[in-house]
Amino acid sequence: MPDIRGYGALSGCAQEKNEDRALTAVETDKTLKVDIWRGGEDGYYQSFTVPHENSQTVLDVVTYVQRKLDPTLSYRFSCRVGMCGSCAMTVNGRPRWTCRTHVDLVAEDGCIEIAPMRNFPRIKDLAVDMTVFFDKWRDANARFVPTEAELDGFAEVDPDSRERKEASAAIECIGCGICYAACDLVSWNPDYLGPAALNRAWTLVNDVRDGDPNGHLKAVAGDAGCHACHSQQGCTSHCPKSLSPTASIAGLKRKSFAALLKGAL
Amino acid sequence: MSGRLELWLFVLQRMSAMVLAPLVLVHLGTMIYAVQGGLSAAEMLSRTQSQVIWPVMYGIFIVAVAIHGAIGLRAIIREMTPLLDTTASAIAVLFCLLVLILGFNAVEAIA
Numbered sequence: 001m002p003d004i005r006g007y008g009a010l011s012g013c014a015q016e017k018n019e020d021r022a023l024t025a026v027e028t029d030k031t032l033k034v035d036i037w038r039g040g041e042d043g044y045y046q047s048f049t050v051p052h053e054n055s056q057t058v059l060d061v062v063t064y065v066q067r068k069l070d071p072t073l074s075y076r077f078s079c080r081v082g083m084c085g086s087c088a089m090t091v092n093g094r095p096r097w098t099c100r101t102h103v104d105l106v107a108e109d110g111c112i113e114i115a116p117m118r119n120f121p122r123i124k125d126l127a128v129d130m131t132v133f134f135d136k137w138r139d140a141n142a143r144f145v146p147t148e149a150e151l152d153g154f155a156e157v158d159p160d161s162r163e164r165k166e167a168s169a170a171i172e173c174i175g176c177g178i179c180y181a182a183c184d185l186v187s188w189n190p191d192y193l194g195p196a197a198l199n200r201a202w203t204l205v206n207d208v209r210d211g212d213p214n215g216h217l218k219a220v221a222g223d224a225g226c227h228a229c230h231s232q233q234g235c236t237s238h239c240p241k242s243l244s245p246t247a248s249i250a251g252l253k254r255k256s257f258a259a260l261l262k263g264a265l
Numbered sequence: 266m267s268g269r270l271e272l273w274l275f276v277l278q279r280m281s282a283m284v285l286a287p288l289v290l291v292h293l294g295t296m297i298y299a300v301q302g303g304l305s306a307a308e309m310l311s312r313t314q315s316q317v318i319w320p321v322m323y324g325i326f327i328v329a330v331a332i333h334g335a336i337g338l339r340a341i342i343r344e345m346t347p348l349l350d351t352t353a354s355a356i357a358v359l360f361c362l363l364v365l366i367l368g369f370n371a372v373e374a375i376a
Contacts, residue, residue, distance in 0.1 A: 188344040189344055221269075221271065222271065223271050227271050227272060227274075227275040228340075253275065256272060257272070257275075257276055260269070260273075260276070265269060265272065
């Protein structure tokens with residue numbers, strides 16, 4: 001019951017009514033109605049009733065269901081602190097990292113709908129197949145190309161240089177796939193490399209230690225690369241790390257244009 | 266489809282947009298100015314035939330629209346329909362030619 005003493009004296013009747021309201025609110029807040037996707041591509045929503053706790057995350061809800069109500073529920077998680085990028089799901093229609101998403105932020109009238117991420121093949125329940133997502137990182141040539149042996153010492157990178165700042169702005173990606181799930185273009189064109197792979201390529205194009213910046217540009221300037229992006233910013237608005245893949249993709253467009261004019265592509 | 270072609274199409278669409286932006290403003294401004302005293306074919310022709318700048322401007326306009334619209338149409342067809350890429354490209358080329366033919370036909374009429 002909330003402490004009402006700080007709000008001045010109340011009549012006994014008013015206090016009783018106040019207590020009634022408070023109790024009613026607590027009662028309805030005690031449980032959550034949770035609809036969870038079950039099955040693969042052809043599935044259904046199954047409803048569960050879960051206790052509502054303070055500071056409860058959506059991952060806590062899913063874990064409660066799996067441990068207390070239905071041990072056959074499949075889902076993926078690891079670190080539980082927003083570092084590993086394993087627990088992304090669709091919560092009330094939006095892709096989110098469930099370990100850092102508080103129930104109180106997303107519940108609508110005490111209800112939560114949890115589904116697997118969009119744009120990924122569904123394996124079972126909330127687990128999706130991430131293979132295509134990471135294959136596209138490979139296709140985007142989004143891997144570092146070394147130039148010098150480690151024995152030559154550390155490369156000196158000026159922290160105030162433009163390239164370092166551009167790379168820093170995009171480097172904190174945890175590979176959760178939320179941007180990929182949020183991207184309409186991926187849903188229209190399954191070959192599109194997607195925001196995460198292009199964002200990673202952008203960090204490498206700006207890495208002064210990388211040995212093949214034009215190789216990265218060549219890989220992403222293809223048919224389903226950075227030029228396919230419509231700049232709708234679904235990726236940017238949903239990225240849990242507040243990165244802007246849209247800005248990275250715009251950078252790739254600029255750099256590839258410049259490389260084209262120089263005859264490097 | 267090669268990456269270089271996609272890149273060139275991207276560049277062409279952006280450059281044609283840069284040409285179109287000021288021309289659309291001039292076109293809209295002229296329309297608002299021209300309709301003040303009523304609108305008639307004779308009045309329009311007297312203006313467009315008075316200076317060579319008008320047919321030249323609309324000629325550039327037509328070329329930019331044909332390029333910009335065709336590339337955009339190609340992208341829409343490729344993303345929103347199950348048609349093959351070559352079909353989408355063929356439709357875009359036909360659209361480009363149609364806009365050029367109709368457009369220059371109109372420019373010739375006002376010159």
